[in-house]
Amino acid sequence: MxxxxxxxxxxxxxxxxxxxxxxxxxxxxxxxxxxxxxxxxxxxxxxxxxxxxxxxxxxxxxxxxxxxxxxxxxxxxxxxxxxxxxxxxxxxxxxxxxxxxxxxxxxxxxxxxxxxxxxxxxxxxxxxxxxxxxxxxxxxxxxxxxxxxxxxxxxxxxxxxxxxxxxxxxxxxxxxxxxxxxxxxxxxxxxxxxxxxxxxSLDLARPASATTPPPPPPDADPVLVARLNQLMETDRVHLDPGLTFEAFVRAMGAPERTVRQLINQRLGYDHFRTFLNAYRVQEARRLLADPARADDKLIAIAFDSGFASLPSFNRVFRDIEGRPPSAYRQAMLAEPPSEQRSADF
The missing domain is CATH 1.20.1070 (Rhopdopsin 7-helix transmembrane proteins)
Structure with missing residues (x-):
């Protein structure tokens, strides 16, 4: 040749x-x-x-x-x-x-x-x-x-x-x-x-962004799940915009590989940021639907939900919720309180 x-x-x-x-x-x-x-x-x-x-x-x-x-x-x-x-x-x-x-x-x-x-x-x-x-x-x-x-x-x-x-x-x-x-x-x-x-070939399938954080599967380690719930539901570490995966692993008190497997293989998130954003958007929904926060600027809602900036908040919220935060707030505050509570569960 x-x-x-x-x-x-x-x-x-x-x-x-x-x-x-x-x-x-x-x-x-x-x-x-x-x-x-x-x-x-x-x-x-x-x-x-x-x-x-x-x-x-x-x-x-x-x-x-x-x-x-x-x-x-x-x-x-x-x-x-x-x-x-x-x-x-x-x-x-x-x-x-x-x-x-x-x-x-x-x-x-x-x-x-x-x-x-x-x-x-x-x-x-x-x-x-x-x-x-x-x-x-x-x-x-x-x-x-x-x-x-x-x-x-x-x-x-x-x-x-x-x-x-x-x-x-x-x-x-x-x-x-x-x-x-x-x-x-x-x-x-x-x-x-x-x-x-x-x-x-690295075109790996990604799970769809969850509208709310899913519950851990029944076969997950109960000690790890309890610690995860403590950090996310009680300590609410996701509200810290500077939280890193390394810091989260230290707080979990478990090997890094174990924490990766729990969040990725058990909960279905491909990136730690995506995992945190699910909780942050959940918090943002609660704040946007709160009549007491109706006059708050969106940047205040963003910071209080754990986002580092308003553009990132708007982008992530729209990707997960399908509409911008302002439209979500308008829809939630226009509904009777009973319907607002139903929408959050």
């Missing part, structure tokens, strides 16, 4: 696998994976030093544009895999939008004159920002991830993407942006596909 034939096989097989995986994708991350798969197909179509093997015409131009967006959708897809309910917001959306605009200009979407302005170095800088942000987010929430396989994968995602970015940066600095031998392109294509295939 010649290097040219191997190049074609790797790229064709990779594109086929990406399309097949995008069609079969059924998880909440599906929109991000479909966008990523389209961008990677564009990348594979052009990532070869042999111009005769690249797409030409309008399809070739489209492939070049899509390839320029791959980094953004890889970033967002990684976040969606590890964060239930992820949506690009704030700076994450802004940086992604800036990348798409700069990449569009750099790839000639707005004319060949602007494409020669050396914007690729700006994209490398943005790439460093995105990888740094991803590493921070994945490691920040790692201890509270109650799914063992996914918790370990956080380390690998950070290590692999950091190593890839560092290698590409060193090659660009030493050998230039146009250096692209066939062997390097083949290895790069195969490595990227292997990483995406592995990442998509």
């Amino acid at each position: 010649t290097p040219q034939e191997l190049d074609v096989i790797v790229r064709a097989a990779g594109a086929t696998l990406l399309i097949w995986a995008a069609i079969r994708q059924r998880s909440a991350e599906r929109p991000y994976f479909i966008a990523l798969a389209a961008c990677l197909c564009g990348f594979l179509a052009g990532n070869t030093p042999d111009s005769s093997l690249q797409l030409s015409g309008p399809l070739g131009s489209l492939a070049v544009i899509l390839a320029g967006y791959a980094a953004v959708f890889l970033w967002w897809y990684c976040l969606a895999v590890f964060e239930a309910g992820f949506r690009p917001r704030g700076l994450v959306l802004a940086v992604g939008g800036i990348w798409i605009v700069v990449a569009s200009v750099d790839r000639g979407l707005f004319g060949p004159a602007l494409a020669q302005k050396g914007l690729s170095w700006g994209l490398i800088g943005l790439g460093l920002v995105m990888v740094g942000h991803l590493a921070w987010r994945l490691m920040k929430d790692r201890s509270g991830d109650l799914v063992d396989r996914r918790r370990q994968a956080r380390l690998w995602v950070v290590a692999v993407l950091a190593a890839q970015l560092l290698a590409d940066l060193c090659i660009d600095l030493v050998l230039g942006l146009d250096w692209q031998p066939r062997a390097f392109s083949i290895v790069q294509n195969a490595a990227l596909l292997a990483f995406v295939a592995w990442l998509s």
